[in-house]
Amino acid sequence: MSEAVVSTRIRLARNLREYPFPIRLSADKAQEIVAKVGEALTDCGIKFHKIDSDNVSDTILVSMIERHLVSPDFVNGERGRAVYLSDDNTVSIMVNEEDHIRLQVIKDGFALDEAYELADKVDNILSKKLNFAFSDRLGYLTQCPTNLGTGMRASVMLHLPALDMSTAAYRIGANLSKLGLTMRGLYGESTKPSGAFFQLSNQVTLGISEKAAIENLKNITTQLIAQEMRARDGILGDIEVEDKISRALGILKTAKLMDHSEAMSLLSLVRLGVTSKKLETLSADSIDKLIVEIQPASIMSRCGEDMSPRDRDIKRAEIIRNKFN
Amino acid sequence: MLCQHCNKNEATTHVKTMINGEYTEYWLCPECAHELGYDNMFPDFHTDFGGLLSSFFSNALPARSGAARCKSCGSTLNDIKHTGKVGCADCYDTFFSELMPTIRSVHGNTEHKGKRPGAIEYTVNDDGAGNKSENTDKLSSLKAELKKAIEDENFERAAQLRDEIKGLEA
Numbered sequence: 119m120s121e122a123v124v125s126t127r128i129r130l131a132r133n134l135r136e137y138p139f140p141i142r143l144s145a146d147k148a149q150e151i152v153a154k155v156g157e158a159l160t161d162c163g164i165k166f167h168k169i170d171s172d173n174v175s176d177t178i179l180v181s182m183i184e185r186h187l188v189s190p191d192f193v194n195g196e197r198g199r200a201v202y203l204s205d206d207n208t209v210s211i212m213v214n215e216e217d218h219i220r221l222q223v224i225k226d227g228f229a230l231d232e233a234y235e236l237a238d239k240v241d242n243i244l245s246k247k248l249n250f251a252f253s254d255r256l257g258y259l260t261q262c263p264t265n266l267g268t269g270m271r272a273s274v275m276l277h278l279p280a281l282d283m284s285t286a287a288y289r290i291g292a293n294l295s296k297l298g299l300t301m302r303g304l305y306g307e308s309t310k311p312s313g314a315f316f317q318l319s320n321q322v323t324l325g326i327s328e329k330a331a332i333e334n335l336k337n338i339t340t341q342l343i344a345q346e347m348r349a350r351d352g353i354l355g356d357i358e359v360e361d362k363i364s365r366a367l368g369i370l371k372t373a374k375l376m377d378h379s380e381a382m383s384l385l386s387l388v389r390l391g392v393t394s395k396k397l398e399t400l401s402a403d404s405i406d407k408l409i410v411e412i413q414p415a416s417i418m419s420r421c422g423e424d425m426s427p428r429d430r431d432i433k434r435a436e437i438i439r440n441k442f443n
Numbered sequence: 444m445l446c447q448h449c450n451k452n453e454a455t456t457h458v459k460t461m462i463n464g465e466y467t468e469y470w471l472c473p474e475c476a477h478e479l480g481y482d483n484m485f486p487d488f489h490t491d492f493g494g495l496l497s498s499f500f501s502n503a504l505p506a507r508s509g510a511a512r513c514k515s516c517g518s519t520l521n522d523i524k525h526t527g528k529v530g531c532a533d534c535y536d537t538f539f540s541e542l543m544p545t546i547r548s549v550h551g552n553t554e555h556k557g558k559r560p561g562a563i564e565y566t567v568n569d570d571g572a573g574n575k576s577e578n579t580d581k582l583s584s585l586k587a588e589l590k591k592a593i594e595d596e597n598f599e600r601a602a603q604l605r606d607e608i609k610g611l612e613a
Contacts, residue, residue, distance in 0.1 A: 245561065
């Protein structure tokens with residue numbers, strides 16, 4: 119499974135009954151909510167640290183998007199936002215993003231039940247101290263009606279290089295919406311798929327329980343992986359595809375300049391080679407970690423914020439060479 | 444065959460489209476296919492939800508509740524339509540009849556199923572005992588099983604099922 123599933127995420131949207139939603143929230147009230155969430159998390163058994171969006175540079179914030187710890191909306195929005203991160207970066211609680219609380223759990227590989235269990239646990243901790251907006255009919259009340267009900271978005275990050283190459287895969291995407299699911303690019307809403315990495319998540323949150331939505335997603339993911347594996351069998355005997363994969367590794371090992379999109383396509387090919395046992399080099403896990411490291415803001419947060427795109431391309435090529443050689 | 448877009452390169456991509464019931468097909472070279480967005484495996488995914496939502500709202504039924512402004516947060520229906528965002532929890536009561544058509548078209552449902560605040564026992568592996576709507580699901584599946592048991596003349600199982608159903612309905 120881990121050949122095609124990079125990571126799993128569960129996100130729960132919650133709002134406090136006694137405050138207007140973020141679109142109508144004053145800066146003072148926003149700070150009150152940040153403090154209340156902090157109080158609810160003290161002595162809960164999991165250690166969290168707080169990051170205020172106002173006190174951190176944009177580069178750091180963007181590098182947190184690249185690691186999926188916060189959403190792009192969180193960084194682009196108003197002042198008065200904060201995120202509580204667990205020490206192992208598995209749990210992140212964004213405050214005053216689109217909803218008062220966006221609780222997220224991220225796990226490596228295909229781990230929907232495990233991720234939900236942890237999200238559920240943290241949600242229970244919060245709900246002991248906080249009064250969540252909830253209605254019997256509409257479930258958890260959210261700023262955007264698309265999240266009403268469970269407020270849960272469960273998603274899996276998939277690497278589907280063979281399906282991406284084959285034109286037969288066209289219809290899969292179009293059919294997913296009929297199953298209450300949606301497929302997007304690597305960084306969530308309205309981003310272009312990059313390096314054949316896709317995010318598959320449930321679309322419908324009202325009228326379907328957490329359990330049923332997760333089962334549905336599991337089911338479709340399993341089918342999609344099976345299709346990907348069949349597509350791989352179809353293309354991997356092809357000398358032209360194998361040549362592409364080997365050349366990709368050659369370039370990664372030697373190049374001196376590497377822009378982001380080239381790196382993503384080459385790493386995607388090498389990941390395909392490694393998971394299909396056609397190449398012996400870094401493990402898929404190490405490649406997944408490398409993919410995060412070579413994102414623009416992640417490079418800058420490590421190597422200095424005043425880097426030009428060209429400096430970054432040089433640095434990116436260097437990071438990649440060091441990993442592969 | 445030459446690409447029908449640039450008329451220069453060899454066409455490799457065959458595109459069939461159905462727009463407003465009108466069927467067209469043409470051949471493109473890789474460059475033009477890329478330029479026109481036909482090399483993307485998931486062409487329809489980048490749905491802008493805000494946009495989608497405001498278009499849903501504009502199709503919503505005419506105002507029935509008559510409330511001009513939410514008493515708690517001051518939002519008007521126009522504010523909500525315009526931003527695709529609801530102002531506060533009370534807006535869902537204030538503009539219930541105006542929001543319902545949108546909610547129904549987004550989710551295909553209007554009744555919550557699943558976790559409730561305070562119901563600590565509910566986990567993903569729980570069948571949701573004590574949860575009304577989950578019970579309804581269970582009830583209908585038990586009834587279907589009962590029907591089958593009677594058809595199969597498995598009366599012992601049927602009696603068990605009958606008792607279970609009684610218990611749930613009580």
